[in-house]
Amino acid sequence: MRGAWIRRYGRALTLGLAVVVLGLLAGAAGSGDMDRLLLHAESLDGTVLASQGADTLFNPASVIKVGTSLWALERLGPEHRYETIFGIRGTLDSRSGVVTGDLVVVGGADPDLQAENVILVARELNRLGARQVRGDIVVCGSLMVGWEHGVAGRLEEPEQRAEMMAGRLRTALDPARWDQSTRAAWQAMCARRGWDAEAPPAVTVTGGPRLERLGSLTPMVRHRSNPLPELLKRFNTYSNNDIIRVADDLGGVARLEAFLRQRLSAPAEELQLETASGEERNRITPRLVVRLMRAFVRSAAALGLQPEDLLPVPGCDPGPLGRMFPGLASGRFAGAVACKSGTLRSQDGEVAALAGVFASTEHPTVLFCVAVPRAGSSLRHWRRIEQSWLQALLDRAKAVRPEGCTAGPVFSDTDALVEQITPVEPVLGVAPAAQP
Numbered sequence: 001m002r003g004a005w006i007r008r009y010g011r012a013l014t015l016g017l018a019v020v021v022l023g024l025l026a027g028a029a030g031s032g033d034m035d036r037l038l039l040h041a042e043s044l045d046g047t048v049l050a051s052q053g054a055d056t057l058f059n060p061a062s063v064i065k066v067g068t069s070l071w072a073l074e075r076l077g078p079e080h081r082y083e084t085i086f087g088i089r090g091t092l093d094s095r096s097g098v099v100t101g102d103l104v105v106v107g108g109a110d111p112d113l114q115a116e117n118v119i120l121v122a123r124e125l126n127r128l129g130a131r132q133v134r135g136d137i138v139v140c141g142s143l144m145v146g147w148e149h150g151v152a153g154r155l156e157e158p159e160q161r162a163e164m165m166a167g168r169l170r171t172a173l174d175p176a177r178w179d180q181s182t183r184a185a186w187q188a189m190c191a192r193r194g195w196d197a198e199a200p201p202a203v204t205v206t207g208g209p210r211l212e213r214l215g216s217l218t219p220m221v222r223h224r225s226n227p228l229p230e231l232l233k234r235f236n237t238y239s240n241n242d243i244i245r246v247a248d249d250l251g252g253v254a255r256l257e258a259f260l261r262q263r264l265s266a267p268a269e270e271l272q273l274e275t276a277s278g279e280e281r282n283r284i285t286p287r288l289v290v291r292l293m294r295a296f297v298r299s300a301a302a303l304g305l306q307p308e309d310l311l312p313v314p315g316c317d318p319g320p321l322g323r324m325f326p327g328l329a330s331g332r333f334a335g336a337v338a339c340k341s342g343t344l345r346s347q348d349g350e351v352a353a354l355a356g357v358f359a360s361t362e363h364p365t366v367l368f369c370v371a372v373p374r375a376g377s378s379l380r381h382w383r384r385i386e387q388s389w390l391q392a393l394l395d396r397a398k399a400v401r402p403e404g405c406t407a408g409p410v411f412s413d414t415d416a417l418v419e420q421i422t423p424v425e426p427v428l429g430v431a432p433a434a435q436p
Helices: 002-013 015-025 033-034 061-076 115-129 158-173 180-193 228-237 241-250 253-264 286-302 377-397
Strands: 038-043 048-052 085-091 098-108 139-142 209-213 218-225 337-344 351-358 366-371 417-420
Touching: 002 377, 015 061, 033 377, 038 286, 048 180, 048 377, 061 228, 061 241, 061 253, 061 337, 061 351, 085 115, 085 286, 098 377, 115 158, 115 218, 115 417, 139 158, 158 209, 228 241, 241 253, 253 286, 286 351, 366 377
Parallel strands: 098 139, 139 209
Antiparallel strands: 038 048, 038 366, 085 098, 085 218, 218 417, 337 351, 351 366
16 A cells, blocks of 8 residues: 555655655654755766755765775775885894894884784794894884774874884784783684684884884885775774874875865865864765765776775674664665765764665666764664665665675785895885895
8 A cells, every 4th residue: 555655646746755755654753853864865877866955064974984985096096005114223143033223114104004914024024033123113104003093092293103103013013012902813813814822923122112214224024904995995894083094195184175176076165174084073065975975986986896895884794884774784775785874973963974875776876875963862863764764765766785795804914915025125215224
């Protein structure tokens, strides 16, 4: 009966109102709730499927990470890996394993260098005979180890921040200094790789951290991060605010804003950014978010990538999306949508947003954005309303659910590469130190 009613009267309704009616018939919400939504949905060719308040400025929170990901992909390419070089300044006695001198690290702005990655480096240094450094740990360039939790958690003083990172590196190299979380990471790493958990690699550094400009060194090991698409998928899946590191390496949030305005043909009044992660105060419209999703999908396709290679998929990937939108993570909708959520509790009276893409039989690709500004303390309620609206849209557009999921969760070390460097190979244009 419900289907007959809609077939009879649906043509007389606007597309946006039709979606509201579907939500009401499903028992999802009252009309007052639906009226609060800002929403816009289009097919890839620009056909509008639903729209309400589409030109209203709102704070998109972590949906901004889609823009940061687009910028990184177009600037760096899908094959890009961040490099970190490890070497010594001094001599190595391979029989005793002692480096008389310093361990020198040339940071390459790797935004996802974790304890697991440092452990890979320690294994390789051990294979080269280095087990103890009787000197300092010298850091050159941009080095980041572990998480800082975005703008709010970052130390403002650059030298203090660099010293903290060097200290973290020294800790991760030496199992005697590990805390509980690092030991747990090691245990999980061994389980994934089939290693002996009772034999962790170790490089002890007797001195402290020291910061220098790049000088001479004997390079030993090169660490290369996961390929950029895997790295971005990790940031987006866990909505990690340290994605600002990716933007910082490309020039910072001001250049990101300029890139997006040019790329999306966006007027200044419709796109205003304070952060590349979605923290603090950012402004955009639902219509412009859909335009961003279109650019993102098309750019990814040109690089041989699918949306699910870069964005989390409820029902397939870990992370917070499954908890926030359980109706998208189970049952007939599981695996159907690649999307990015946005949640912000500290700005604009709390924000709940969701933007993404799905395939359908009616339209090969559908792009959408739905948001509730000033959600107050009722984020869970408004996510249910957003979910109901999206489920109705998925039904109406006859969404196609892919068979199975792509590869499981990626860790920072999953596809990272660690290579030995021959002593005669120059690094970053600097000749290695002469051996005595």
